[in-house]
Each structure stands twice: as C-alpha cells, then as structure tokens.
Amino acid sequence: MKVLVVCTGAIAAAHLPTWISWTRAAHQGVELRIVVTKSAARFVSVEALRVLGDCEVILDQWESIPSHYRAFHVEITAWADAVLVYPATRNFLTRFSVGMTDTPALLALQCGKKPIVVAPSLPSGIVETPLLAQHLATLLEMEHVSVLPTVSGFSVGTGEDSPGAPVPFPQAWEELCRLWQRPATV
Template sequence: MHVLVVGTGAIAAAHLPTWISWVRAVQPEVDLRIMVTKSATRFVSAEALRVLGDCEVILDQWDCVPNHYRAFHVETAEWADATLVYPATMNFLTRFSIGMTDTPALLTLQCSEKPVVIAPSLPSGAAGSPLIAQHLTTLKERKHVTVLPTVSGFSVGTGERTPGAPVPFPQAWEELGQVWQRTVAT
C-alpha cells in the first residue's frame, strides 16, 4: 500500500516522527511519502521524518516540490492508495472543505478520488464552532473522505483537558487501513 501522510501545524505534529517510526515497525511493507505544511515545521523536522520514515518528505509549498515531478499533484494522487492527514488544523480543514488548491497537498487531495482520512486537531473552543461543524460536514459528505471524531486532550493554550484533540495516531492508522481495504474489496 502507498500512503501519503500530510502533517499540518498543530502541536500533535511534534509526535509524527514517533508515529512514523511506529508505522515502519508494524507495517514495514507500506510505501510512505510525507508532506508537511510550513506551519508544521515549527513542531517537526522534515529531516527527522525523512530518516525515520525512510521516504521522501516534501514541504507543502510549490517551490519545494522536487523537479523530477512533471505534475506533482497528479502523480501523487495517482501514486497514493490512501492519504492520512494527521493532525489536521482548522485552517487546513477549512481550506480543504471549500475547495482551495493553493498548496501541493490541497491540490493533490482535491484531485484524488482515493481514500482520505482526516484527524482534526482543533484549538480550545473551536470544537463547538458551528462554522467548523459545517466544514467538517462538507468533508464528511465527500464519498472518499473520512473525518475522524476529535477526543478530549490536553490543550497547550489553556493547560486543561478540552475537546478537539486528534484521535491517537494508531487509531487513525487503523481506520486508514480499514477504509483502504473496503475500497480494494469493491
């Protein structure tokens, strides 16, 4: 299975190197590519992901796409059997739901008809926002997109447990595998 992992700028991105190492340990046969948004690089090093994932890591900016791609978004959408967006910030969710295509990751996802699993990571107070609920509903209505529920987690902003944290990575990874298996079976 070819999996594209997209990491966005939530604090949970800091744990991606651990989880990518975990993927390599439990499913070494999976072929990975990783994209990280510029804001994710505040919390995680692309080099750490490249080394631990033994894979290509691309910063989600057009000027960072390697020259060996002729049409990165098309080639990546065709290559990936499934995509996991973990963690998915409010900004990324909103832009994805309204059809934005201004970054390589967003254009790839907008062009793909393969499974996309999204693990939202919402700031304190945003989990109950009607506007965010509308964007999540819009994404859930897409036939190939699965939006995972958020869980209660520690908020670095408030110092308290609040709703809006992404599900644990292993749970998101398991859901990705199940969604992909259903598409292969049909």
C-alpha cells in the first residue's frame, strides 16, 4: 500500500515521528510520502519524518515541490493508494470542505478519489460549533472521505481534558486500511 500522509499544524503533529516509526515497523510493505504544512513544521521536524519514514517529505508550499514533479497534484494522486490527514486542524478541515486548492496538498486531495481518512485535532470550545458541523457534514458527503470523531485528551491551551484530540494514530491507520480494502463503487 502507498500512503500519502498530510500533517497539519496541530500540536499532535509533534508525535508524528513516533507514529511514522511505528508504521514502518508494524507495516513493512507500506510506502510513505509525507506532506507537512507550514504550520505543522513549527511542531515537527521534516528531517525526523524523512529519516524515520525512509521517504520523501515535502513542505506544503508550491515553491517547495521538488523539480522531479511535473504536476505534483496529479502525480501524487496517481501514486497514492490512500491518504491520511493526521492531525487535521480546523483551518485545514474548512479549506478542504469548501474546495480550496491553494496548497499542493489541498489541490491533490480535491483532484483524487482515493480513500482519505481525516483525523481532526480541534481546539477547546470548537468541537460543538455549528459551522464546524457544517464543514464536517460536507466532508462526510464525499464517498471516499472518512472523518474520524475526536476523542477526549489533554489540551495544552486549557491544561484540562478536551473533546478535540485526534484519535490515536493506530485507530486512524486501521480506518485507512479498512477504506482502502473496500471495493470501489461504480
């Protein structure tokens, strides 16, 4: 299986190197490519992801796309069997749901029909807002997209448990495998 992992700027991005290492050990036949948003790069080292994932890691900026790609969004969509967005910030969820294509990763997600699993990571107080519910409903209408529920977890913003933490990475990975193995509908 070939998986594109998109890492956005939630604090949970800091744990992604551990999960990428787990993926390489637990699922040895998997090929990875990772896209890291500019805001995620505040929390996670691109070099750590490259070394631990033994894969190409690209910053989600047009000027950062390696020159060997003629049309990144077309080539990465054709290459990947599935996409995992982990963690997915409120900003990324909103832009994805309204069809924004202002970054390489968003354009690729809009162009493909491969399975996409999204694991939201949301700030305290935003989980129950009507506008977020609309954006999530829009994503859930897309047949190839699975949006996982958030779970209770420690909020660095409040210092308390909050309902906006992303599901544990292995759970998101399990959903990705389930969707990828599901027969395509005609």
